[in-house]
Structures are given as structure tokens and as C-alpha cells.
Amino acid sequence: MKKNIIFIVLILISFSGCEAIFTASPFSGLDRDPSDFDLDRKIEYANQALASGDLTYIEKAYDALVAENSTDGEICLLTAKCANELNGMPEIFRAMYDSTHPYYLGDIDLSNSDDVDTLNEFAASLDKDYLTLAASYYIDADAYNANMNATDYFFAGLSELFDTSTTAGGLSDLSMFGNTTNNARVKIAYDLLEISEGMLSEGDVKEGLISFTDALYNFYYNVFNW
Numbered sequence: 001m002k003k004n005i006i007f008i009v010l011i012l013i014s015f016s017g018c019e020a021i022f023t024a025s026p027f028s029g030l031d032r033d034p035s036d037f038d039l040d041r042k043i044e045y046a047n048q049a050l051a052s053g054d055l056t057y058i059e060k061a062y063d064a065l066v067a068e069n070s071t072d073g074e075i076c077l078l079t080a081k082c083a084n085e086l087n088g089m090p091e092i093f094r095a096m097y098d099s100t101h102p103y104y105l106g107d108i109d110l111s112n113s114d115d116v117d118t119l120n121e122f123a124a125s126l127d128k129d130y131l132t133l134a135a136s137y138y139i140d141a142d143a144y145n146a147n148m149n150a151t152d153y154f155f156a157g158l159s160e161l162f163d164t165s166t167t168a169g170g171l172s173d174l175s176m177f178g179n180t181t182n183n184a185r186v187k188i189a190y191d192l193l194e195i196s197e198g199m200l201s202e203g204d205v206k207e208g209l210i211s212f213t214d215a216l217y218n219f220y221y222n223v224f225n226w
Contacts, residue, residue: 030057034064039075042068046078050085058085073146080137084155087130092158095122110171110215120170123162131166135159139188150199154209157192160185161216175220190216 030052034045046061062082065075084090095101103122108115123131138156141148148156164185165171174182190213197209 030054034060035067037064039068039070043075043078046082050081053085055086058082062086071140071144073141073144076137076144077141077146077148077152080134080141080156080159081152083130083134083137084159087127087134087159089126089131089134089155089158089162091125092122108212108215110219113172116171120165123166123171126162126166128163128166131159131163135163138192142192150196153192153196153199157189157196160192161189164189171219186216186220190220 030045030048032045034042037045042061042064046058046065049057049061052058059082062079065079065082068075070076092105095103095105097106098104099106103118103125105118105122108119110116134155138152138159141152142156146152161171164182165174168174168182174186193209193213193216197206197213200206200209
């Protein structure tokens, strides 16, 4: 049965509080260099930078947070969010509902090679360095018990999946390596997406994410024998 990703409502429920979309007030102080700030001020700067949506400020916030070399889950999560913006992953939402988008993802069937190619093209369009960093920091955030919501786990799963696939050469190529590292990372991505779906209330969004995780499971099951 065709597996569809039905994510449009996810935007509405998961990002209903997203400052980047709904905040129109100016952000003061973002032109400052946060590298010499104390940790609390770096956190405040990073949150304001993310809310502004300005990648120049987000990159400055990211660099300042990385310099802390923190194992605090919330710091790792904030760092992951900055890396996620810098790699271009949030563009996946527009790709999911805008049929004119070059990587339109509104109706994906993982058994269809053309659809897999579209996902591969989207993944390849991301900034690889920041994609790898986002995947790493999201996993650290989860390991260090950050307070992650469904959106955080959604991006964590996709970051891990796409970082692994772009390293291997594509989603289908993952299964050709016979590589336990690839196998383990795809399973991690799958598990993170399942956590995201488990945090959602019943409805179209949950069903859409279940469809995708089911398709992902079926796509790799015979190879990885999860």
C-alpha cells in the first residue's frame, strides 16, 4: 500500500509557537559578538537568533554555544537547533506542501525510485557539515535527557537519516554497504522518528508519520533484519 508523508499539519501544531514565524518585534543586540558572553547570555542570544531567522546571527550563536563544549542536554539541543537551521532542514516543510518546490515531498512512496530520488535530491541540497553536526547534537541532546518535543525528535530522526544516506551516496545505497555502522544509524533515525510520532495526538499528522516510519521500516527490513 502506498505510504504517504502527511506532514502539513505538523507545521501548524509543532511550530504554532515558532518565533521565527509569528514574532514581528525587532531583536535587539544581535549585532553583538556573543563569543565572550557568559553561558546564560549565550543561551539568550541563541534563542533570539533562532527567533529572528537570520542565519548570520544563528551561525554566531552556534559558534558561541559550541565553544562551551557542554554536555548539558538543553545546551546540546539549542546547538542542534542552530545547526538544523544552518543546514537548511526546515525547508523540508515548504517542500512538503508546495507543489512548485524543486524537491516537492508532498506524496512520497519509498517503493517508488523516483520518489526516493526526490528525497535524495533534497538531502543533497542540505549543507553537509551542518547536517552532520545537527545529527550529532540532537543525539547528544537525547542522550543527556534534554526536554525534546515531537518536532525536535522529527528533525533529529531526519538529520540522522539524511546524514547517513548522503555519506553512503543515497537512501538505497545504505543497504548496499553491508555496514553495521550504517545499519545502526538508520535504526537510530527510525527510532527517533517513532518517538516523534508517539508524542503526537491521534490525527492526520500522527498517521502521516506512522506511514513514513512504516515505509522506512519496510524499505530496510529485509536488509537490516531489525
